[in-house]
Amino acid sequence: MQKPQPRSLNQTAFSPKTAKFVFIALLTFAITLTSFSTIAQSVPQKAIAYTSSSTLNPNQIGIFSIQPTGRDRRELVSAIAGGFGAPLWSANGQRIAFTVGEQDVYIVNADGSNLKKRFAGEACKAPSLKLQWLSDNQRLAFSRSCDGFTSDTPGSVSWYLIDGNKPAKQIWSLDTNQGIRSNLAFSSDGRQVSFVKNRSLYKINIDGSGTTQLTPADSETMYDFSSVVWSPDRRKIARIDYASGKAQTQRISIVQTDGKLLAQWKSPGINWSIANLIWSPNSQQVAYYHLESDNLQSIYQFDLTTKTSKALTRKPGEYNDLTWSPDGRQLAFTLKIxxxxxxxxxxxxxxxxxxxLTQSLKAESIDDPNWSPDSRQLTFIAGALDKNNLYVINRDGSGLKQLTRDRNTFISAPTWQP
Structure with a gap:
């Protein structure tokens, strides 16, 4: 039998019709790849919101947003009389709430539209406002203290609820001479509040219902003030009690929301005005400052599983701005060198x-480190005490980028869009 002869290149060449079809198919494939690449490059990044004020003109103050690449800087809110508080994003990243002069509450859309004053507070001594979005992204709760705890007249502590377009409604109020000696702490979903009253720990629903006393009155009277912090999973509450005077002691208690005491320990304390305890994202550890000699601190971690604490830093120092990465793998903080x-x-x-991370950046002051939602980057403020700029850096120390290049400005409270 005669073997088939191999075909020549001319014999295997595509016909003009087939060649045209192949060309169109390849062209379509190339266009598709380009389109996917363009789409991937055009996916919007999470914005960073921050406040900026002029050191030369107090009236030049506003809230801005910017991409971590340094592009698309927008002025969301222009000059409003009074200092701005930290911008607070709603969980869906569509709106921002902020305070003005520690008295008024505003809400604005993420693109700067629909700015509205939602609460106008009366003037008082030492006012303070703390905001918390509810998980439905529609309601905003906030606590308000007036006249503080050092005033010569009794102050008050209260909380309000803004529901959609309805006026702010006062839910609860108590004079400070009625036994409340702590902050009002909102749970992560904004649906519950916890506080210390008459040396007992309480929780209550955001609508004012369901008041529950979690612990009996504390028998140790040496503690003058308490700070309360909810765990991210909303199942536990950390209570830090501070002793004033020469004692300089803080007692930390971890209490379940059913009142069960999970752990309690004491450590050398610091001034209660410094936020000194944070929860891990998985709600199984807490990190806090431990006072050492010469008013320096160390950073410690307590593990609820092993019921043990350990020092995380090798030597005492001026540590500040302690913050946990969302993935739970790292802590960030500033240290005065x-x-x-x-x-x-x-x-x-x-x-x-x-x-x-900032060996190449010789800054007199670094403040407000804030993790990106994916834990890959940190934003922070660096400069002098009276003027600074906004920076971003990768978690491994690479990619340091200065996002703002303003002169005579003071930037504060950078926060990532969720």
Whole structure:
């Protein structure tokens, strides 16, 4: 039998019709790849909101947003008389709530539209407002203290609820001489409030119902003030009691929301005005400052599973702005190196390794480190005490980028869009 002869290249060439079809198919495929690439590049990044004020003109103050690339800077809110509080994003990233002069509450859309004053507070001594979005993204709760705890007249502590377009409604109020000696702490979903009254820990629903006393009155009277912090899973409450005077002691208690005491320990304390305890994202650990000699601190971690605490830092220092990464793997904080330099550090909890992210940035002051939602980047403020700029950096210390280049400005409270 005669073997078939191999075909020549001319014999295997596509016909003009087939070649045209193949060309169109390849062209379509190339266009599709380009389209996917363009779409991937055009996916909007999470914005960073921050406040900015002029050191030369107090009336030049506003809230801005900017991309972590440094592009698309927008002025969301222009000059309003009074200092701005930290912008607070709703969980869906569509709206921002903020305070003005610690008296008024505003809400604005993420693009700067629909700015509205939602609450106008009366003037009082030492006012303070704390905001908390509810998980439905429609309601905003806020606590308000008036006249403080050091005033010569009894102050008051209350909370309000803004529901959609309805006027702000006062839900609950108590004079400070009626035994309340703590902050009002909102749960992560904004649906419950906790506080210390007459040395007992309480919780209550955001609508004012369901008041529950979680612990009996404390028998130790040396503690003058308490701070309350909910765990992210809303199942536990940390209570920090502070002793004033020479005692300088803080007692930390972890209480379940059914009243069961999970852990309690004491450590050398610091001034109660400094926020000094944060929860891990999985609600199984807390990190806090431990006072050492010469008013320096160390950072400690307490594990609820093992019921043990350990030092995370090797030597005492001026640590501040302690914050946990959303993935739970790292802590970030600032450390005063010397009078002319502050550094931003991260601590890898798996390997217990410290890293100075800002060795190349010789800044007198670094403040407000804030993690991106994916834990890959940190934004922070760096500069001098009277003027600064906004920066972003990768968690491994690479990619340092200055986002703003303003002169004579003071930037504060950068927060990532959820």
């Amino acid at each position: 010397d009078p002319s330099r502050t550094a931003l550090y991260t601590l890898n909890l798996d390997r217990s390794t410290l890293k100075d």
